Amino acid sequence: MMNCAMPPGVCSTGTACDDILADTHDADGRMTLFQSLDDRRPLTGRLALGVEYDGSAYCGWQRLKHAASVQAALETALSRVASQPVRVHASGRTDSGVHATRQIVHFDVPAPRSQKAWVFGANANLPRDVAVRWVREVPDDFHARFKALARRYRYVLLNQPSRPVLERANVTWCRDPLDALAMHRAAQVLVGEHDFSSFRAAGCQSKTPWRHLHFIEVHRHGPLVVVDVQGNAFLHHMIRNIVGALVTVGRGERGDDYLAELMALKDRTLADVTAPACGLHFVDSRYDDRWGLPHEPLGPNLLAFLGEWSGERPLPDCPMVEFRRGTPARGCRR
Incomplete structure (x- = not known):
């Protein structure tokens, strides 16, 4: 059996742990795996x-x-x-x-x-x-909400015939084959400033349905289909309602112009089912660099380790809930 114990203050490389922990950022200012925490000041x-x-x-x-x-x-x-x-x-x-x-x-x-x-x-x-x-x-004038320039979410779909077990709490399961490229094409009409009435929850309390999406991308990585979206702000259930419509496109039930049609209707009752909550991850809030907040690899964590650490295109996390036709599966909080 391998003995993993090391002398105090020494890592497996023989280097003092304090030296490694102190190196918290790479040359581009991104946070590395270990951080040192000051316990004096x-x-x-x-x-x-x-x-x-x-x-x-x-x-x-x-x-x-x-x-x-x-x-x-x-x-x-x-x-x-x-x-x-x-x-x-x-x-x-x-x-x-x-x-x-x-x-x-x-x-x-x-x-x-x-x-x-x-x-x-x-x-x-x-x-x-x-x-x-x-x-x-x-600084005293920093405010987490009001100084945020953008917010970014990733919705993770596990697209395979069998339901997940270990990852069931952090992905939405869709057993039907999805065309991620068709989903991506259909989503591009949402980029920019629009009236998102067709994608807001019935109980949304926002005074205006207008929001500005900076980008929305859909990528497949093996069995994972990830919807990556950033905007200035989002309406209640907006992203989950968009994903519900994109899944309809991905299944081949509607064409690339489907989301444009829905957006023009400005009627939530004519749109698709709301995607389950468990596949949605809030992965970033963007701020001006003057606030001095650390830059981190984006999550979910498996995405970071597979792609973000190396600077490659992110490879999504694999977190369950089946996305059935018409209604989400039971067991996921809405």
Whole structure:
């Protein structure tokens, strides 16, 4: 049996671990695998956090009175570290069952603690499906929501005849063959500023249906079909409703002009089923570089390790829920 134990402070290469941990960015400023966390200097003022979570067990990001939320879990953990109440503000509010690999959060420090204390302390008090990835000091006028320039999501479809087991919580399963190229072509009509009334939930509270999509791409990587979309903001269920329509195109039931037809109708009741929440991942919020937030490989994590680390085209994560004709399978939070 291999003995994995190494002397304290020495890694398997024989190099001091502190030297490796200190090298946290490559030549292009991207974060590398290991980070060093300062445990000496107390952080004060306003802090930004990078937060990752599996949304399966939560009503969504936003705190609700009688339901478990990611916001409540994070605020409880940070309050324990600070020994005082902490309230956080996020870059975006994810729905029930939606995951995040890079949710940006800010809060004002009620008590000085080191970088290591905030990260390790919060994670020690968080449930296993939520984690703080990093913490940074930011100027007092930084705001996670209002200073965000764009938000990016990836929707992951597992397209194979057999249902997944190990990955069932983080992908949507579609047993019917999908034409990813046709889906990509159909989606391009959505790029730009449009009225997305046909793709907003009936209960959407936004004052306007107009949104600006910067790009939307659909790629296949083996059994995975990934819808990658970035915009200034999104309506309630907007991405999941778009994916529902794209799956109809991918199955060959409608042509490349289908989404253009739906958008022109401006009527949600005439569009397709809403795709399940479990395939959706909030992967990035973009900010001006002046705020000094770290650049990270985009998630889900398997995508990062297969493609983003090397600078290649991202290869998607393989997270279940069958996308049946007409209605999503039971068992996935909507």
